[in-house]
Amino acid sequence: MSTLAPTDEPRAVGDTRRAGRWVFITATVMLMAWVLVPIYLLFVNTLSSPSEVSGFPKTGLPSFDFASVEFFLSFSGVARALWNSVVVAVLTMVLSIGIGAPAGYALSRFDFPGKEVFRMVVVMTRAFPLPLLALPLAVMFIRVGLDDTALGLAFVHTVLALPFAVLITFSLFSGIPIELEEAAWTLGCNRLQAFIKVVMPLILPGLVASAVFAFTISWNEVFAAAVLTIENRTLTAFLVQSLNVSPLHLKFAGGTALVVPALIFIFAVRKYLFAMWGIANR
Amino acid sequence: MAEIIIKQVAKSFGTFQALHSIDMTIRDREFMVLLGASGCGKTTLLxxxxxxxxxxxxxxWIGGRRVDHLPPxxxxxxxxFxxxxxxPHLTVFENIAFGLRMKKLPQQEIDKRVNRTAELMHIEQLLKRYSGQLSGGQRQRVAVARALAMEPDVILMDEPLSNLDALLRLEMRAELKGVLAESKSTAIYVTHDQVEAMSLADRISVMNGGKIVQNASPVEIYRDPAARFVGSFIGNPPMNFIKANRQDIGRWRVAGLDLYGPSHGASSLEFAIRPEDLTIGEGGFIATARVVEPLGAHTLVTCEVDGKPFRAVLDSDLKVAPGDVLTLIPKPDRIRWFDPETLLAV
Amino acid sequence: MQSRFLPYMLLAPATLFLAVFFVYPFVQIGILAFSSGDGFTMGHIQTMASHWKFGTALWNTVLLTAIIVPIQLALALSMASIVTKLKTGRSTILFVFAIPLGLSDLAAGIIWLAIFEQSGFLNSMLAGLGVIEQPILFLGYQNMWVIFAAVVLAEIWRATAIMMVILVSGMGLIPKEYYEAAEVFGASPWKRFTKVTLPLLRPSLQTALILRTIAAFEVFAVVVALGGTTLPVLMGETYQWQFTMRDRNVAAAYAMVILGISIAATLVFLRLLRVPKEARL
Structure with missing residues (x-):
């Protein structure tokens, strides 16, 4: 908390002000280092040869030896796990937007009995430890033949992503004045045409961002993935299940494989971070 | 032919009754203004x-067709609007062409109509721009052009000028009047601005509390308000009202004056006069000036008559100071009377 | 028009989905945890509770949460205050602060493994500084508290961002005028923070705390990555019972415990940080 007080512009002149400024800058830089250095160290390990990874002491500089990465990529099961992760994440993305966006639209555009109840249920889902759903669903999936499938896991990940999809699309739609739709109706559109010609083009960037967000939620999820997949393991499931048997350089390359796409996604949707988390969590 | 007939239309939102059984006929190519304070139901009706x-x-009913079950x-x-x-995602051209494309008109016809309406609204040089690059006034023109390009039977306007600044509003008002007079459309225009209503309308419907209080020409609304509400709502400053006690059949005592009035059975009525229908002379209301506001052409004097505020718009040549005692004579043909029970004109 | 039924049609898929994949499974967990072949039983709960790891797992989970969440709250408030004060470079710094938000807990565990493992960067640094001769085995069962500390660090590192983003957007909703008014009346920066920011931030604090506390009870991958099964936590035990011991019922019993403490924590925060309707922004 010591960083807080000096962050306000001090009213005292001269030294105090300059000192405050320095504390502020130092705090900012240190916090940035706290976030960035660990990621950098992971990358250093990934870009070092296997012997360097288990060597000691380390220099903290990468040797740009790609042996670890090659080892990881050619390791049995990795390519498949990567592919499975992508499939599950894409399915999650499609399901959560496909199911969530209509609900978000309904919440934003209509007043109807039951609206608040639905909103409450959606908000409430976050008060539950959702990965636990995987336990009973494992049984149910065996019964209906969804066990160990990408679709089955995508259903669980969609439960995780759906509340966000609903609340985010709700706020996206609420940002489009209803008059734009009404104007389209008076100009000859039916509801669907007005939606496609007017609303869609306007919310598309936000919709893509929330889709990417759903993708990331699925991409990162560990527990349900580990419970529900055996043969068709995702990357997280693969890594968590082979942690105690795999060599260090495999773990670090795997960690990087998890981190890099997530970093790219976060960067791609950075403009929407607040719409995603800030508003969705009100 | 696009005559609009509204039969016993009512609307309630939950327990709130927004409109009480409205009946109204708007003639083909008429310019009808729905005028009222916010929450009176005018926008709901539109x-x-x-x-x-x-x-x-x-x-x-629009043009002889029952439409209340049809989509817009x-x-x-x-x-x-x-x-x-x-x-915002379409150029001005595409905005104006939007409805025409929905009608699947040939491109040639679309070009023709867009160019014509754009010219009419003086936005032909903006056709390639997006809404974000336009000023409020320009957006307003695009919105009107988009509606006109449809060559609709009926053009509906919901306070279209209320977001413009005063000068622009004046300019657009005159332009709208000209453009709509030339179109073949019946127009319904919602506003809370009485000056706008007066200047644009063929007929005005004054609304209050979800009901139509008076439906008449602007001059009639101003001169002969059908209800006390209309008199107090229309006109700036509004009408003056003074309690009148019956002396005899057709003779009423109003703030110390004996006046001839309607032969009404009630023991008291309300005498009403517009502030500009008062002149200074002998044998009028005794009024003490309290606030004097020179307005240029006229001077607005807020006086006290019978212990109540009473406004007069006087010639600015007259020198009046607060505290002066004036005698104000009402023009006999401009005096109106209202029943205090029904609040309607007598 | 069709608009009376339209909203329900639009909600139907989401409602159906949540019924099948959210409500039904949670009921199932309850049934699994409390029933055997012939009706109601407390047997699974007893099996769970009498297992030697249960007490440790519960204690570790609660202790981790009790340490992690307050530190995160303080850190997130500091970050959010910095971000809202910034004039230049705001979006860049905000983006950097928010990066861990997008990372998997497993990835976070692996990242901190790179630091804490025997040939890792912490040992390298200590050796470089001449503090130690030989690398120390930090993450062994002899050094349980180091594993614990590593998990705390990794969790703080990974999950403070989410709190920060919620708080930043909450602070964005507080009108500047309140601060100006407070300043005019002579409140110091610290007073402004405690008397204006914190009270008005209550709804955001509530959400952030609930979200983070529940997630902290679910801590799993970070622990597995850093300590394997050396440091038992509730979620890890659930996984063990489901897979290694192949006893779904006891796994469900564990799930009920996690669910129970999650709901309890939610209710506590809802009560503690309640904002009366009239006092909302």
Whole structure:
């Protein structure tokens, strides 16, 4: 908390002000280092040869030896796990937007009995430890033949992503004045045409961002993935299940494989971070 | 032919009754203004005619066709919204062409109509721009052009000028009047601005509390308010009202004056006069000037008559100071009387 | 028009989905945890509770949460205050602060493994500084508290961002005028923070705390990555019972415990940080 007080512009002149400024800058830089250095160290390990990874002491500089990465990529099961992760994440993305966006639209555009109840249920889902759903669903999936499938896991990940999809699309739609739709109706559109010609083009960037967000939620999820997949393991499931048997350089390359796409996604949707988390969590 | 007939239209939102059984006929190519304070139901009525709101009961007929069960696109209407609702992802050209494309008109016809209406609204040089690059006034023009390009039977306008600044509003008002006079459309225009209503309308419907209080020409509304509400709502400053006690048949005592009035059975009425219908002379109301506001051409004097505020608009040549005692004579042909029970004109 | 039924049609898929994949499974967990072949039983709960790891797992989970969440709250408030004060470089710094938000807990565990493992960067640094001769085995069962500390660090590192983003957007909703008014009346920066920011931030604090506390009870992958099964936590035990011991019922019993403490924590925060309707922004 010591960083807080000096962050306000001090009213005292001269030294105090300059000192405050320095504390502020130092705090900012240190916090940035706290976030960035660990990621950098992971990358250093990934870009070092296997012997360097288990060597000691380390220099903290990468040797740009790609042996670890090659080892990881050619390791049995990795390519498949990567592919499975992508499939599950894409399915999650499609399901959560496909199911969530209509609900978000309904919440934003209509007043109807039951609206608040639905909103409450959606908000409430976050008060539950959702990965636990995987336990009973494992049984149910065996019964209906969804066990160990990408679709089955995508259903669980969609439960995780759906509340966000609903609340985010709700706020996206609420940002489009209803008059734009009404104007389209008076100009000859039916509801669907007005939606496609007017609303869609306007919310598309936000919709893509929330889709990417759903993708990331699925991409990162560990527990349900580990419970529900055996043969068709995702990357997280693969890594968590082979942690105690795999060599260090495999773990670090795997960690990087998890981190890099997530970093790219976060960067791609950075403009929407607040719409995603800030508003969705009100 | 696009005569609009509204039969016993009512609308309630939950327990709130927004409209009470409205009956109204708007003649073909007439310019009708719905005037009232916010919350009086005027916008709800307009939206019911547009098809954006479903009436709780009643019928809406446009051009001999019952339309209250039809969606907006099948009613032959076009609408100008208060916030313009210019599509931000389309150019001005595409905005104006939007409805024409929905009608699947040939490109040639679309070009022709867009160019013509753009010219009419003086926005031909803006056709390639997006709404974000336009000023409020320009957006307003696009919204009107978009509606006109549809060549609708009925053009509906919901406070279209209220977001413009005063000068622009004056300019657009005159332009709108000219443009709509030349179009073949019947127009319904919602506003809370009485000056706008007066200057634009063929007829004005004054609304209050979800009911139509008076439906008449602007001059009639001003001169012969059908109800006390209209007199106090229209005109700036509004009408003066003084309690009148019956002396004899057709003789009323008003603030110390004996006046001839209606032969009404009630023991008391309300005497009403507009502030500009007062002159200074002998044998009028004894009024003490309290506040004097020179307005240029005229001077607004707020006086006290019978212990109540009473306004007079006087020639600015007259020198009046607070505290002066004036005698104000009402012009006999401009005196109106209202029943204090029914609040209607007598 | 069709608009009376339209909203329900639009909600139907989401409602159906949540019924099948959210409500039904949670009921199932309850049934699994409390029933055997012939009706109601407390047997699974007893099996769970009498297992020697249960007490440790519960204690570790609660202790981790009790340490992690308050530190995160303080850190997130500091970050959010910095971000809201910034004039230049705001979006860049905000983006950097928010990066861990997008990372998997497993990835976070692996990242901190790179630091804490025997040939890792912490040992390298200590050796470089001449503090130690030989690398120390930090993450062994002899050094349980180091594993614990590593998990705390990794969790703080990974999950403070989410709190920060919620708080930043909450602070964005507080009108500047309140601060100006407070300043005019002579409140110091610290007073402004405690008397204006914190009270008005209550709804955001509530959400952030609930979200983070529940997630902290679910801590799993970070622990597995850093300590394997050396440091038992509730979620890890659930996984063990489901897979290694192949006893779904006891796994469900564990799930009920996690669910129970999650709901309890939610209710506590809802009560503690309640904002009366009239006092909302």
């Amino acid at each position: 939206r019911i005619i547009a098809g954006l709101e479903t009436p709780s009961q009643g019928e809406v 696109r099948e009613r032959g209407i076009a609408m100008v 208060q916030n313009y609702a210019v599509f």
